[in-house]
Amino acid sequence: MATKNKKMKMMTLDQMKDKDIGKVGTPERDKYEFDLRMEVLGDMIKSVRKERNLTQEQLGKLIGVQKSQISKLERNTKNVTIETILKVFSALKANVRFSVEMNESEFKVA
């Protein structure tokens, strides 16, 4: 509940999962980055939502959709648009950032 870090708090997905299943308080819960995969996105939403102590219905109301929609997003039945991602995380007061990492040597232009 009450925060210690005044600034930002970030968490890994695993840590989030740990939280979901009970194991709270891992040490390196500081920052988290992961490859942008669709499969993992729903878990992120769910975890942040839980962190905010919201039900799917409440989150839905926050962004103006039914709880079923939230469920679908969390369960990742489909591909998702950036807009949707932003809408959801914005409602959760979470910043989404993304970065592109370019492996120079790996590309050969013939």
Add this chain to the structure above:
Amino acid sequence: MATKNKKMKMMTLDQMKDKDIGKVGTPERDKYEFDLRMEVLGDMIKSVRKERNLTQEQLGKLIGVQKSQISKLERNTKNVTIETILKVFSALKANVRFSVEMNESEFKVA
């Protein structure tokens, strides 16, 4: 899990833009993270593509779409799905990562 590869090169969008308009060789071209905003996405694609010395047509061929499609993505005429982002950056041999940053104190559950 996935570990860092040896030689990654990352760059900021501003640096990419600098490159586009001529200013190459900025010092902190090392890593880059930015808020996931749609407006900026097209620039990312364009910049990485240029870094790879590809034309829109070549990139298009790489992922199996017309050059007009690439143009649209770069110009951000529409919202984009994750799948598309991945497809493009994967063709460019660039890793996309994304992170969620949660400001604890900012959320008040009533």
Add this chain to the structure above:
DNA sequence: AAAAAAGTTGAATTATATGGAAACTTTTAT
């Protein structure tokens, strides 16, 4: 164990992203 709350699923609809083709414009050679 029953009731209530939370979450899931399926079917249907609407909105919009993806995509191609061709004409057009801008940029880059020659």
Add this chain to the structure above:
DNA sequence: ATAAAAGTTTCCATATAATTCAACTTTTTT
């Protein structure tokens, strides 16, 4: 200055993401 290459735009079709509603299942509470 012209031609060629690269990029943009418009029109259009198709695929699929976003969404709702209602019934259903699972979880939580009492």
